[in-house]
Amino acid sequence: MTYRTVAVIFPVLVLMTGCSDKAPAEADKAERVAAAAVPGAPPDGAADERAKNAPASNVRETGDLIDFAYAYPREAAQIPELSKLLDADREAKRSALVGAAERDKAASAKGDFPYHAHSHLQKWLRVTNTPRFLSLSAEIETYMGGAHGMTSFETLLWDRNKRRTLKPLDLFTSPEAFDAAIREDFCARIRQAKAAKGIQTPDEPGSPFSTCPPASAQTVWLGSSDGRYLDRMTIAIGPYEIGPFAEGSYKINVPVTAALVRVVKPGFARDFLPVN
Structure with a gap:
């Protein structure tokens, strides 16, 4: 089993169909210009240099027991409080996955039926990044040993004014x-x-x-x-x-x-x- 963290820079992705009619570079420029005029939005350059250049987070662990992946984009990694929350969420979900997998593997050994690795694959993507809000979406694929896997979704808004996460x-x-x-x-x-x-x-x-x-x-x-x-x-x-x-x-x-x-x-x- 391997457990590794890979620092990569994801390209800007917009999950919502038609969320931006502009090219990424033009949209980023528009966001920076707008940010300078909105009360409560930090001016460009005010953030800690390490946070500004923070890479995206992409964790993947594969093995006989579990297949686990959790990623979030650079825009989220640039916000220390949000990055900390997402890291905690990642660890909580991994822990829950491992616990359920260990119980099912033990049951399979006693019942003499095959065990198939459980999985949780989650990737947060940027929906938009306005002067006030960073909006993220996640599509999650899970498998817990049944007839088929499941798809679920999550959502998150980071409010720069209030310095906390919100739901839409x-x-x-x-x-x-x-x-x-x-x-x-x-x-x-x-x-x-x-x-x-x-x-x-x-x-x-x-x-x-x-x-x-x-x-x-x-x-x-x-x-x-x-x-x-x-x-x-x-x-x-x-x-x-x-x-x-x-x-x-x-x-x-x-x-x-x-x-x-x-x-x-x-x-x-x-x-x-x-x-x-």
């Missing part, structure tokens, strides 16, 4: 208000996504997966088209949420409308820009 829903007055503001668009786009796969949403009451789920119960990723305001949103939906496992997962792009911005908490209102 923390920016809204309530989950219920968030759901009400986007429900029509969200449900319509789920139907469109299913239709693109040749799947018709069942209409009969009580049928499996006939009900549009609350968006607040899914994973929300917030993005930006200009590197300054939050004006893009994708909602990631895992297997079994709106269809059987064979349908896989969905990533539903939902517009940031004026109705949605109206339910943003006052302290975050200036950070949003509606598309209409």
